[in-house]
Amino acid sequence: MRKHVITLEDPVEFVYKDNKSFINQREMGRHFKSFGGGIRSVLREDPDIVIVGEMRDLDTISAAISLAETGHLVLSTLHTNDTVQTVDRIIQSFPETMQNQIRMQLSLTLKAVISQVLIPKADNSGRIVAREILFNNDSVRNLILRGQTQYIYSTLETAQQEGMILMDQSIQKLFKDGIITETEALFNMRDRDRLYME
Structure with a gap:
């Protein structure tokens, strides 16, 4: 079944073809004045999926969460270093008096967070992506609700069978496979001692 996808971009960087979905691309300044207003x-327009170019402010983040609460799949970007910082940034964007409510909403609507960093390859042939993948399972949901997001790192480390991976694990594998240098690995790791662990 073809899905209706709407993108909200600033600017439109790539024009998508309607192959397997019906795609409407919208551009800031041309079709909408702010990401929040665009959302x-x-x-x-009854979309199935909404792609928001970037969540830059409280209005955009709030509108994206509200849209997700109505059953729409919302994809967006946020400039952070890892998945836990992304969750924290979303929550901390709101006034302290609203953060418990946002934790509840986020715990119910969040599906996944993917964080990535491009690292120069050891052979100087370009860069390769290291990634961290967080899925919102029962453990993550409870940690978000209780305001204990710092413990999500432990869940990431132990939930590989669910498809999750810690950024440091991804970087360690790239180093052990000889794809990146020790210097680059250490520069990009949160816990540098992990590099030499088995």
């Missing part, structure tokens, strides 16, 4: 306006 609210797409409801009239």
Whole structure:
């Protein structure tokens, strides 16, 4: 079944073809004035998926969470160093008086967070991606609700069978496979002692 996808971008960087989905691309300044306003306006078009170029402010983050609560899949970007920082940034974007409510909403609507960093290859042939993948399982949901997001790192480390991976694990594998240098690995790791662990 073809899905209706709406993108909200600033600017449109790549024009998508309607191969397996019906795609409408919207551009800031041309089709909408702010990401938050753009998100609210797409409801009239009955999308299945909304891609928000970047969540830059409270209005955008709030509108994205509200849209997700209505059952829409919302994909977006946020400039952070890892998945836990992404969750924290979303929560901390709101006034302290609203953070418990946002933790509840986020725990119910969040599906996954993917964080990535491009690292120069050891052979100087370009860069390779190291990634951290977080899925919102029961453990993550409870940690978000209780405001104990710092413990999500432990869940990431032990939930590989669920498809999760810690950024440091990804970097360690790239180093052990000889794809990146020790210097680059250490520079990009959160816990440098992990590099030499078995």
